[in-house]
Amino acid sequence: MRRMRNIIEINEELCNGCGQCVLDCAEGALVIENGKARLVGEILCDGLGACLGGCPTGALTITQREAEEFDEAEVHRRQHEAPAAEPLPAMACGCPSSQAMTLSPAQAPCACQGEAQPVASRLGHWPIKLQLLSPNAPYLQGAELLLLADCAAASLPDLHARLLGGRAVALACPKLDDAQAHIDKLAQLIAGARPRSITVVHMEVPCCKGLEFIVRQAMARAGLDLPVGSMMIGRDGRVLEHQPPMAGVA
Structure with missing residues (x-):
């Protein structure tokens, strides 16, 4: 009417x-x-x-x-209304970007003479783009999930050492990606994998805080209230705000 x-x-x-x-x-x-x-x-x-x-x-x-x-x-x-978790469809091209695998954090390679000592990778799984993750992947089950804005990954100089160790990673952009698709996918992951917590890492620009909205909406759709934390990164790479995961803050 x-x-x-x-x-x-x-x-x-x-x-x-x-x-x-x-x-x-x-x-x-x-x-x-x-x-x-x-x-x-x-x-x-x-x-x-x-x-x-x-x-x-x-x-x-x-x-x-x-x-x-x-x-x-x-x-x-x-x-x-939480969506049912569905496995990712197989890609005809066999693209390795969608093939789930657990990684062993690598040792830092030796530096050549006069070069700075390389930093070891702390990435524990592949893929890392949110839309490519499967709710059934073993590395997501009960994990501490890091929802990382695309730009934050490039801006935080000590990302691996500071945040990646022992966490599952989901990479997304709240401004240029389809936000509703991210809500739906994250709701599937929450309902299927039941992570222990979610930490949102975003840039200081206002549009990037949309990741926090995506998390809140996804939890509502999944019917689960998880501890949520956040970290805001400045464009100069400094950590401007940091709140560890806490229940009832999303």
Whole structure:
């Protein structure tokens, strides 16, 4: 049923895709697609405007127009509907990027004369891209999961020594990737592998905090509340904030 009521309106020219509105919307009415905020469905927007305050560019406003009625029952259904875990399909090309394997952390190779001593790899498995991980992979079962923003991996100079040892890794980008696909995939991993904790490592830029929203939505869909921690990396490689995994912080 459609009627005149308050509902969100998004100015795409002003939207910078930071994802703060998505974090602020408890109903899950907003997503980031192609670098812009989008309303998933009118029935998910209550029109109260909780998403307005955090928008840094003023791209969001509340307007009154004819829209479908807000459906609170549908909001709850979507929040608690966890997708079934499915194995990754086999790739016809036999691409090794999707072939799961456990790695033994390597010893650092000897440095040539006059060169700095190389650092040993602490990576414990392959693949590492979130969309390529299987919920049934043995290295994910009960693991401490590190959800790592693509840019953070390149920016943190001591990534391996500081974070990778003993952790499973999932690499993703909340701005350029399909955020909903990441939510669905991470929900599968949470439901299937039941990790002990999740640590989100993101850059200081606002859009990168979308990884925290992805984790929160994925846990809701999987019906599990895990200890969650976070680390924010500056563009100069410094650790600006660090919160170890704690229950009830997502």
